[in-house]
Amino acid sequence: MKRFLSIYFVMMISLLPLHLVAQISPEEVTVDSTKAIVLTLTDGSQLQGEILSVTDTELELQKQAGRIFVRLDRIEVIHTADPDAPLRRWFKNPNTSRLFVSPTARPLQKGQGYYQNVYIFISGLSYGITDNFSVTGGISMLPGVRISNQLFFGGARFGGAVSENHYFSAGAVAATAGGADSALYIGFGNYTYAHSRGSFTTGITTFSVMDDVGAYSILLGMDYRFSQRIAFVTENHVFPQESATVLSYGLRFMGEQMSVDLAFLQPGAGINVGFGIPFLDFVFNF
Structure with a gap:
């Protein structure tokens, strides 16, 4: 005992x-500054905004606080934001x-x-x-x-x-x-x-x-x-x-x-x- x-x-x-998940490819990213999306990152955190541009290695995301660049190999999944979901307002x-x-x-x-x-x-x-x-x-x-x-x-x-x-x-x-x-x-x-x-x-x-x-x-x-x-x-x-x-x-x-x-x-x-x-x-x- x-x-x-x-x-x-x-x-x-x-x-x-x-971390072994495959990288998001540029072909999987839709550039649309009018549509809110949520990025789920490989560490489980999330980012929300509109995608302004994409290259072979990163995408440009417009957030309320300004523009940021996110590496594609840090992104696990991209999905459309639900404007009524409370989780989108929570901190990670x-x-x-x-x-x-x-x-x-x-x-x-x-x-x-x-x-x-x-x-x-x-x-x-x-x-x-x-x-x-x-x-x-x-x-x-x-x-x-x-x-x-x-x-x-x-x-x-x-x-x-x-x-x-x-x-x-x-x-x-x-x-x-x-x-x-x-x-x-x-x-x-x-x-x-x-x-x-x-x-x-x-x-x-x-x-x-x-x-x-x-x-x-x-x-x-x-x-x-x-x-x-x-x-x-x-x-x-x-x-x-x-x-x-x-x-x-x-x-x-x-x-x-x-x-x-x-x-x-x-x-x-x-x-x-x-x-x-x-x-x-x-x-x-x-």
Whole structure:
């Protein structure tokens, strides 16, 4: 049981944020300055405006704030804007690449990143090296514990969209605490189906500590944005070999560049924690 709980605790700080979708061709772009369209980008964000021109590599988009140029390889799909749809007035979801503690398969783009703080004392940074590849790393800052004995973790992942709204990713992370005789190694493969208000994610996560190899969990998670600033998020892990589950559910409060999760964890395995163990984290995008 101790091993099961320690594995999940390290999963909580493994905040890994992949892109393989074909580029939109110039022939697929209709230049019409009188028709409002919505561009869905490869990172899940959206832009709305009128297309003024197109070249082999980019298109010119007229927005209310002015004209911008968008690379064709950053565009996942183009569709006509619905003038009555409320979603077109919402700011983009600032936290599409992760649930509470596990990553979705939706990627960070090149140059994008975020800082995450969990329970105040655990900090992590994730950054997109390319549109397909991102890295992460972090450290705990527990009071009264020397820096050499703190928890350190780092990892990477690769993947992205394989078709409209469908994403795959795979990655690995290693974590160790100062003075420990061994490290925990985690590998994962995830699939995400995304839609305008949220996403559904499933996948398999494997664990290895020293010669203890073969433990794994099945991930089932989703997020649903029922208003511009609030989403419901749930993340659930089934450990078949342990006959145990870890369930979580809560709310995500969003701004244009940040989000705060207030949730509860249910560790299962016969442990009675009432309503659940409170979970708190903060994410800021840069």
